[in-house]
Amino acid sequence: MVVDLRVRGGGDGEPLLLLLHGLGASGGVWAEWGPVLAQRWSGRWLAPDLPGHGGSAALPEYTFEALAAAVRPLVEPGTVVLGHSLGGVVALELAARAPVAAVVGLGIKVAWSDEELSRARALAARSVGWFGSRDEAVARHLRVSGLAGLLAEDDAAVQEGVREQDGRWRLALDPRAFGVGAPDMAGLVARSAAPVSLARGEHDPMNTDEQLARLGVPVVTLAGLGHNAHVESPAECVALVRSRAARR
Template identity: 75%
Template sequence: MMDADLRVRAGGDGEPLLLLLHGLGATGDVWSGWWPELANRWPGRWIAPDLPGHGGSPAPPEYTFDALAEAVRPLVTGGGPTVVVGHSLGGVVALALAARLPVAAVIGLGIKVAWSDEDLERAGAMAQRPVAWFDSADEAAARHLRVSGLAGLLTPDDPAVRAGIHEIGGRWRLALDPCAFGVGAPDMAPLVAGTSAAVTLARGEHDPMNTDDQLRQWGVPVVTLAGLGHNAHVESPRHCLELLADHAW
């Protein structure tokens, strides 16, 4: 379904609202492993949008964390308590959103908080690449899995993978707008300080994108998920759902 110009998946009823924001290259469908668990463990509604420039959502005029937060802002309605869980890019967007709305809690999972000049140069180069086209859906799906970091976790025919590719005129491409790679590095200090929400930063024990010490420097609770990697929310939805234990009023 489409809501506020974004493609979203949604379920549940009532309050509180749980907003699930995916990482760079993925789509809202990447949370599909959570949905059966949420039916039993979350008392209210949940919404999982495709961020702008991903999946079925149109590309924005510019890629900044503030612009992405503004795009998802209309999804948070009703005035009741809202918890936002964001993975990687989505975690930064969650913090930027919490500076604009009275969000009860933000859980940022797998955020890359330390960026080198080489990291930024590599991301900038990827943002300048033209769209790659493929002759088959399977080829495009394999590329999507690599770009989103989901290779080995999902199969090419998984609905979450198919949501990340588009067929146009008999050829296939990633749904991801390459320009999204140019969003840059988050300025974590003002992002964390700019909200009254209860902020938790979480990471998989084997996540190469960050370390416990890097996350602890921001003065908020840090949770390390044993045995999991960067895409912990895909590897073990049940384990990650424990992060919500204190927020399901």
């Protein structure tokens, strides 16, 4: 199935770096990476809005496999993939079915309780919520995406997270995307044909060093950073990707 994706990018040459955002965000969260990549990445980069996010079309059903299939046409031989949170799981799915050279999963939640999964299913079952003002919708988007306090309300990436229709506002996020469930991390790592590295911000409440270490792949902890480490410190995260790509 071909999905209409909004994609931004830059650079020239190889290797291609594919950047996949987390749940509720959009490819706009990588905007500050552009200048850093221009100096420190030798090839091109692409940052799509995942299906049901930002300016990309929705899916009939949201699974990790379906999300990976939607971005699969962007991959070429030798592609390095960095995915954040949900995007990190999608990156691992890609590594099992595409010519990926290396994968870095950043801030992936690997342990889920029954209560957390039940809450996610309830969110997925809700109809689209409408707000009477842009400010209300933006505030909700910042909370859902985890970007509150990191991006200003007038940031372009934040503007991409909301839509206006007939004087009302909603999130660009398709709420059904909450229903992807918990990833089979051990299985995904085992099926990856590319080297896998996992990373987390030191203060990320979504995971622990111990949880990631149990998966048997290299784990990097980024000192002083949180769940959205890629937004907090693009330079440090680019350095991480460069180091992982060099080891492929």
